[in-house]
Amino acid sequence: MSGLRAENYEHVTVLASEHGGAFPYGNTVVVNGSSASLVIDPSTEVDHDPIGADGVMISHAHEDHIAGVKHFHAPIHTHTADVAAVRSLEVLIDGYGLSRDDRALVESEIGNQFDLPDGFPDAIGVDADHVFDLGDVTATVVHLPGHTAGHCGVLVEPTGFFYIADIDLTSFGPMYGDVGSSLDDYLTSIDRVREVDARWYGTFHQKGVIAGAGELRRRLDDYAAVIHRRDERLLALLDRPRTIADIVAHRLVYRPHVDLGFVDQVETRTAELHLRRLIRHGQVIGTDDGLFHRT
Ligand SMILES: [Zn+2]
Missing domain, CATH: 3.60.15.10 (Ribonuclease Z/Hydroxyacylglutathione hydrolase-like)
Incomplete structure (x- = not known):
């Protein structure tokens, strides 16, 4: 010490x-x-x-x-x-x-x-x-x-x-x-x-x-x-309908080269929380086929 x-x-x-x-x-x-x-x-x-x-x-x-x-x-x-x-x-x-x-x-x-x-x-x-x-x-x-x-x-x-x-x-x-x-x-x-x-x-x-x-x-x-930039990045990614897995692969939090055991989980949880908020704000909708769409 x-x-x-x-x-x-x-x-x-x-x-x-x-x-x-x-x-x-x-x-x-x-x-x-x-x-x-x-x-x-x-x-x-x-x-x-x-x-x-x-x-x-x-x-x-x-x-x-x-x-x-x-x-x-x-x-x-x-x-x-x-x-x-x-x-x-x-x-x-x-x-x-x-x-x-x-x-x-x-x-x-x-x-x-x-x-x-x-x-x-x-x-x-x-x-x-x-x-x-x-x-x-x-x-x-x-x-x-x-x-x-x-x-x-x-x-x-x-x-x-x-x-x-x-x-x-x-x-x-x-x-x-x-x-x-x-x-x-x-x-x-x-x-x-x-x-x-x-x-x-x-x-x-x-x-x-x-x-x-x-x-x-x-x-x-x-x-x-930074939270609002993640929202914007997510909305930009939704220029076409995407699944959570697709969003996770593009990453909202970590840079592409970061390779640690918890990255996918953090990205998944982060994407879910942002999607939920954007849905509540009427900016995104989810459909039964697991895709998320920008409104
Ligand atoms: Zn901590």
């Missing part, structure tokens, strides 16, 4: 990835109160408990966010909607909705990248607005579903540091390719983040910490625009 760079934001310390934070790496958040401390999303670069943490909070059940948890002896918390997947790696991988062949591939990819136990069976489920009282600061769980059903941020007050996890503001854009993902919830969560006036906004991946609500809102606009 010698390479991790500690960035200080009053009561919050971010242990910034020395690899820039792209998956499988990420930035770990530590909150130091006068009576207790909380670690959020210990990454794969965290190889011991640096502070004798009193608690661990997991923003959501994805392997990169739980990779360092095994080094902590404190109670582990996550939102009730994701807690089964933190308790069991099997359940976590089930959440990707993979075919049998793809599942074997993803299991070996995860096995190669992360030295994960079979799960954290004692993990505690918390609900939205759960408050960690750390003495002179509080850390409040803010439910921000969409990426996963239980995806949460954590607002540290009075510091004014809002950790928004995998609403990660990257140019790649929002990810909602799991079985439990929701495009509508993701958009609502982006709006919810926009309403919170904080001094700093922390993300898990490449963008790290953003200073100020004005800058955050500009970046959220760019981030949400």
